[in-house]
Amino acid sequence: MKIKSTLFTLLLGSIVLNAQENLDFSGKKNIVSPEIKGKNITFRLLAPNAKNVKIQGNWSSNIGMEPGSVDLQKDKDGIWSLTENNLNPDIYTYSFLVDGVKVNDPNNSYQVRDVSSVMNMFLVDGKQSENYKVQNVPHGTVSKRWYTSKGFQEDRRLTIYTPPGYENSKEKYPVLYLLHGMGGDEEAWMTLGRASQILDNLIAQGKAKPMIVVMPNGHTSNTAAPGESSKGFYPIVMQTPDIFSGDMETYFKEIINFTEANYRVKADAKNRAIAGLSMGGFHSLYISANQPKTFDYIGLFSPATMPLEDKQSPIYNNLNDKLKIQQKNTYKLYWIAIGKTDFLYKMVEDYRHQLDEINFNYKYIESEGGHTWSNWRTYLNSFIPQLFN
Amino acid sequence: MKIKSTLFTLLLGSIVLNAQENLDFSGKKNIVSPEIKGKNITFRLLAPNAKNVKIQGNWSSNIGMEPGSVDLQKDKDGIWSLTENNLNPDIYTYSFLVDGVKVNDPNNSYQVRDVSSVMNMFLVDGKQSENYKVQNVPHGTVSKRWYTSKGFQEDRRLTIYTPPGYENSKEKYPVLYLLHGMGGDEEAWMTLGRASQILDNLIAQGKAKPMIVVMPNGHTSNTAAPGESSKGFYPIVMQTPDIFSGDMETYFKEIINFTEANYRVKADAKNRAIAGLSMGGFHSLYISANQPKTFDYIGLFSPATMPLEDKQSPIYNNLNDKLKIQQKNTYKLYWIAIGKTDFLYKMVEDYRHQLDEINFNYKYIESEGGHTWSNWRTYLNSFIPQLFN
Numbered sequence: 001m002k003i004k005s006t007l008f009t010l011l012l013g014s015i016v017l018n019a020q021e022n023l024d025f026s027g028k029k030n031i032v033s034p035e036i037k038g039k040n041i042t043f044r045l046l047a048p049n050a051k052n053v054k055i056q057g058n059w060s061s062n063i064g065m066e067p068g069s070v071d072l073q074k075d076k077d078g079i080w081s082l083t084e085n086n087l088n089p090d091i092y093t094y095s096f097l098v099d100g101v102k103v104n105d106p107n108n109s110y111q112v113r114d115v116s117s118v119m120n121m122f123l124v125d126g127k128q129s130e131n132y133k134v135q136n137v138p139h140g141t142v143s144k145r146w147y148t149s150k151g152f153q154e155d156r157r158l159t160i161y162t163p164p165g166y167e168n169s170k171e172k173y174p175v176l177y178l179l180h181g182m183g184g185d186e187e188a189w190m191t192l193g194r195a196s197q198i199l200d201n202l203i204a205q206g207k208a209k210p211m212i213v214v215m216p217n218g219h220t221s222n223t224a225a226p227g228e229s230s231k232g233f234y235p236i237v238m239q240t241p242d243i244f245s246g247d248m249e250t251y252f253k254e255i256i257n258f259t260e261a262n263y264r265v266k267a268d269a270k271n272r273a274i275a276g277l278s279m280g281g282f283h284s285l286y287i288s289a290n291q292p293k294t295f296d297y298i299g300l301f302s303p304a305t306m307p308l309e310d311k312q313s314p315i316y317n318n319l320n321d322k323l324k325i326q327q328k329n330t331y332k333l334y335w336i337a338i339g340k341t342d343f344l345y346k347m348v349e350d351y352r353h354q355l356d357e358i359n360f361n362y363k364y365i366e367s368e369g370g371h372t373w374s375n376w377r378t379y380l381n382s383f384i385p386q387l388f389n
Numbered sequence: 390m391k392i393k394s395t396l397f398t399l400l401l402g403s404i405v406l407n408a409q410e411n412l413d414f415s416g417k418k419n420i421v422s423p424e425i426k427g428k429n430i431t432f433r434l435l436a437p438n439a440k441n442v443k444i445q446g447n448w449s450s451n452i453g454m455e456p457g458s459v460d461l462q463k464d465k466d467g468i469w470s471l472t473e474n475n476l477n478p479d480i481y482t483y484s485f486l487v488d489g490v491k492v493n494d495p496n497n498s499y500q501v502r503d504v505s506s507v508m509n510m511f512l513v514d515g516k517q518s519e520n521y522k523v524q525n526v527p528h529g530t531v532s533k534r535w536y537t538s539k540g541f542q543e544d545r546r547l548t549i550y551t552p553p554g555y556e557n558s559k560e561k562y563p564v565l566y567l568l569h570g571m572g573g574d575e576e577a578w579m580t581l582g583r584a585s586q587i588l589d590n591l592i593a594q595g596k597a598k599p600m601i602v603v604m605p606n607g608h609t610s611n612t613a614a615p616g617e618s619s620k621g622f623y624p625i626v627m628q629t630p631d632i633f634s635g636d637m638e639t640y641f642k643e644i645i646n647f648t649e650a651n652y653r654v655k656a657d658a659k660n661r662a663i664a665g666l667s668m669g670g671f672h673s674l675y676i677s678a679n680q681p682k683t684f685d686y687i688g689l690f691s692p693a694t695m696p697l698e699d700k701q702s703p704i705y706n707n708l709n710d711k712l713k714i715q716q717k718n719t720y721k722l723y724w725i726a727i728g729k730t731d732f733l734y735k736m737v738e739d740y741r742h743q744l745d746e747i748n749f750n751y752k753y754i755e756s757e758g759g760h761t762w763s764n765w766r767t768y769l770n771s772f773i774p775q776l777f778n
Contacts, residue, residue: 032624045490046490047488047489047490048489049440049488049489049490050488050490051438098487098488098490098492099436099438099439099487099488100436100437100438101434101435101436101438101439101487101492101495102492102495103487103490103491103492103493104492104493104507106490106491106506107624108622109502109505109506109507109615109624109625110615110616110622111500111502111507113498113500116498117495117498118493118498118500121622122622123621123622133619133621134613134616134617134618134619134621135619136619138535138544139535139544139546141532141533141534141535142532142533143530143531143532143533144530144531144532145530145556146527146528146530155527155528157528167534167651168651224523226498226499227499228523229523230522230523230524230525232512232522232523233497233499233510233511233512235421235496235498236498262556262557
């Protein structure tokens with residue numbers, strides 16, 4: 001019953017063309033974009049009819065402004081190109097602007113969503129980015145799992161990283177609770193933050209203790225990332241009204257209880273860490289201050305630090321008193337990091353003065369740059385090795 | 390230490406604008422795309438300088454051709470639009486073509502990758518698509534987990550669905566091994582196939598037994614989906630040379646052993662099912678034929694059925710003899726489904742004749758349409774309720 005090779009080769013060709021819908025071979029022929037040669041990256045786009053093609057890359061972004069856009073040059077075949085030189089090792093995102101219309105690079109299948117924008121991504125290799133890559137090391141398991149919140153009266157979604165070997169051991173592990181910013185969700189630390197790669201690599205290098213990492217959704221108005229809840233594929237808008245309700249901080253205990261009931265964890269303060277970026281830093285600050293015996297390790301990455309003046313939640317009251325109690329309970333690390341050009345720099349400076357006035361012990365890192373995933377990946381990579389020692 | 394509301398409101402506005410990099414508000418103002426009114430969908434794109442804007446949607450695709458493209462019309466504000474009427478309930482994918490350049494819809498953040506193409510997606514509500522949505526029902530856990538393959542001498546990635554309640558029960562569960570096609574990977578059944586939504590919903594409706602679903606990567610040349618292996622962000626090309634090596638079939642036992650060693654499963658034939666689409670149907674056919682006592686439920690969705698004539702792997706030899714043994718072992722369901730316009734229709738017809746000649750018992754479903762995810766979602770939705778009864 002076997003059929004002839006020649007016929008099959010035709011069929012095989014047919015499979016290649018047809019096996020999946022919408023295979024778009026047009027414009028892909030011989031075009032490599034981005035072409036990565038060390039730190040020099042060439043972008044290309046076939047657009048013979050365009051009058052103007054620009055690239056918006058996050059390497060040229062300024063705080064408080066749209067990322068800068070740079071013109072590409074057109075060749076005789078209608079291919080527009082540009083080479084950016086000397087990009088530091090990191091992960092970058094970009095889009096094209098074709099006659100003013102935002103276009104993703106059709107030759108680069110790797111995309112990532114930040115809030116509502118979907119952008120292409122690429123990695124420049126080097127020491128600084130080595131932990132962001134999938135290396136040939138043992139890999140942890142990444143799960144999307146739902147827990148039932150009595151406080152919110154709904155099921156809510158978590159991303160949970162368990163370290164390599166977790167499933168085949170009887171060991172108990174420490175836990176890092178890792179929180180996203182206002183534009184993010186329970187997927188952001190994995191997609192933009194490269195948390196599973198950073199964990200896998202630091203553990204393999206012996207620089208981090210094997211640990212569980214729990215990444216909740218920090219919006220009270222969402223149960224899960226966009227498209228992953230019963231809201232369906234709704235238009236994504238930045239969530240703001242729920243930030244200062246105090247509910248996320250109040251009900252955070254449920255996430256700890258769920259984790260400790262469902263995973264083999266060391267359930268004491270010296271094996272619990274909490275860290276977050278921006279709004280997640282805000283949450284980490286107030287969750288740890290309101291539960292002063294719960295976490296021995298606290299990380300505030302580019303944090304917002306102060307709530308609205310007229311907010312009534314007791315979560316935000318009497319912070320100084322709470323910090324003094326937290327201080328007495330002798331946490332091991334209170335780590336604050338912010339970029340020199342971050343728009344929250346002044347707020348963090350004020351918060352540091354507040355801490356200084358009560359002789360509250362903290363470690364402070366001031367980096368270059370602003371309110372960026374580049375910084376947050378760096379902070380995570382620096383913070384994790386200091387945990388659970 | 391609280392700051393004034395007015396100052397904070399400014400800061401909050403600043404957070405909204407700056408919290409994440411590359412927030413692109415341009416072109417998003419007041420534009421809703423797609424706008425879904427029942428079965429009528431309006432697409433819009435702001436492109437005042439474009440001469441020509443088309444949409445390529447999979448609802449207008451023909452087998453063996455690029456999806457048809459339809460012109461949008463421009464209004465005085467430079468917004469191009471088009472309404473498609475009477476789309477059946479389903480999930481659809483599309484891209485725009487702006488003066489010939491493929492563009493994703495910047496107002497629709499929901500995208501899905503099929504092989505190397507990244508396309509926008511949307512859902513038309515209705516009876517046929519209700520199981521593709523995240524409903525307010527208990528949700529299973531979806532994990533990305535690596536197993537060590539001795540045969541391939543590498544760690545390989547699996548997607549594993551465990552049903553709601555798995556973690557808090559002592560029950561043992563049946564297992565469905567669910568395989569992707571030539572253009573896919575271990576993520577395809579989740580992203581394009583909506584497998585976790587289909588499972589959650591069928592289980593909640595009492596139409597399916599709670600089960601574990603194991604989705605391996607079916608390419609011997611990859612250990613994981615593009616971007617998720619140590620190959621990094623390489624340009625994606627369709628993999629063909631590894632399909633008929635027989636290795637995937639030979640080493641499939643490792644995946645069964647891993648699953649049965651690591652999950653609470655009922656480890657016998659009547660609690661094992663294997664199914665796959667296209668190449669995954671090919672794999673399911675030969676894996677089940679070569680391990681005739683292993684699976685009581687076999688599903689071939691638009692399957693390729695015959696290997697290359699000159700392939701030497703014993704996996705593909707003496708199929709008739711193997712099928713006769715499989716038949717004697719009294720499997721419970723051998724389910725074949727294909728669309729009337731599928732380019733593999735003739736191959737499947739030949740295979741059915743082969744089965745008929747030896748009186749091999751099978752159930753055959755002939756649907757409308759071709760080699761599409763629309764069909765594969767429908768097939769999965771029909772196949773699962775027949776398992777483990």
